Amino acid sequence: MSHPDRAPQPRGLVLRDLRLTLSGRPLLAPIDADVGPGEVLALTGPSGCGKSSLLLGLAGVLSLPLRLTGLATLGGVDLAGLPAESRRLGLMFQDDLLLPHLDVAGNLLFGMPAGGTRRERLGRVDAALERAGLGGCASRRPEQLSGGQRQRVALLRALLSEPRALLLDEPFSRLDATLRASFRAWVWATLAERGLPALLVTHDLDDLPPGARRIDLQSAPEEGADHA
Numbered sequence: 001m002s003h004p005d006r007a008p009q010p011r012g013l014v015l016r017d018l019r020l021t022l023s024g025r026p027l028l029a030p031i032d033a034d035v036g037p038g039e040v041l042a043l044t045g046p047s048g049c050g051k052s053s054l055l056l057g058l059a060g061v062l063s064l065p066l067r068l069t070g071l072a073t074l075g076g077v078d079l080a081g082l083p084a085e086s087r088r089l090g091l092m093f094q095d096d097l098l099l100p101h102l103d104v105a106g107n108l109l110f111g112m113p114a115g116g117t118r119r120e121r122l123g124r125v126d127a128a129l130e131r132a133g134l135g136g137c138a139s140r141r142p143e144q145l146s147g148g149q150r151q152r153v154a155l156l157r158a159l160l161s162e163p164r165a166l167l168l169d170e171p172f173s174r175l176d177a178t179l180r181a182s183f184r185a186w187v188w189a190t191l192a193e194r195g196l197p198a199l200l201v202t203h204d205l206d207d208l209p210p211g212a213r214r215i216d217l218q219s220a221p222e223e224g225a226d227h228a
């Protein structure tokens with residue numbers, strides 16, 4: 001039954017008063033942001049300020065003494081109310097976390113939701129590998145890949161998992177200049193086409209898609225600094 005007078009749920013990622021603490025001490029100034037479908041919000045800031053921890057907190061896998069508080073909703077649903085495995089976030093961290101005992105195709109199939117025949121699923125894996133310049137790598141083990149190849153496999157795994165948003169931590173850092181430009185253009189086009197919001201941690205402003213907004217994360221002010 002439809003409710004025409006009910007306000008539509010926001011489809012993107014909404015962050016309100018997010019605060020990151022280390023042993024109770026604030027690391028970052030509070031964060032408020034809206035990331036609409038297909039939009040990329042870049043997060044920049046000095047090394048150690050808390051960029052990766054912020055993404056881990058949103059993914060639900062941050063551990064003490066770090067802690068993330070505040071409100072984060074995706075499609076109107078409070079992420080804090082969902083266990084990590086139900087958040088449907090495509091994650092890609094600096095450590096690619098590929099499973100060493102599975103070949104590349106196995107790593108990609110592992111993250112894909114059930115459905116379709118194995119042949120159809122393998123067809124999607126092959127098409128994605130081809131598009132990422134990794135045709136012919138399907139049966140290689142992660143240890144037989146270069147750093148840049150592993151990075152692309154990890155990003156493909158995130159995309160093939162049919163996420164509702166992507167959290168990307170330095171996703172292009174190991175790619176050479178030529179490959180980097182073409183691969184990231186494909187990634188941004190794919191996100192726009194699928195209407196997926198994304199948070200991108202990067203040190204390189206060239207990684208941002210055209211028109212992307214950026215938050216330069218600021219360290220939290222020292223306690224009592226505003227009373228000086």
Ligand SMILES: Nc1ncnc2c1ncn2[C@@H]1O[C@H](COP(=O)(O)OP(=O)(O)OP(=O)(O)O)[C@@H](O)[C@H]1O
Pocket residue numbers: 022045046047048049050051052053054064065066
């Ligand atoms: N398990 C932990 N225990 C204690 N402190 C930690 C732990 N993990 C990270 N930290 C600290 O938390 C802070 C934030 O780390 P984080 O990795 O999120 O920073 P970052 O901005 O992503 O850094 P970089 O740009 O260098 O990757 C750092 O000061 C780091 O030393």
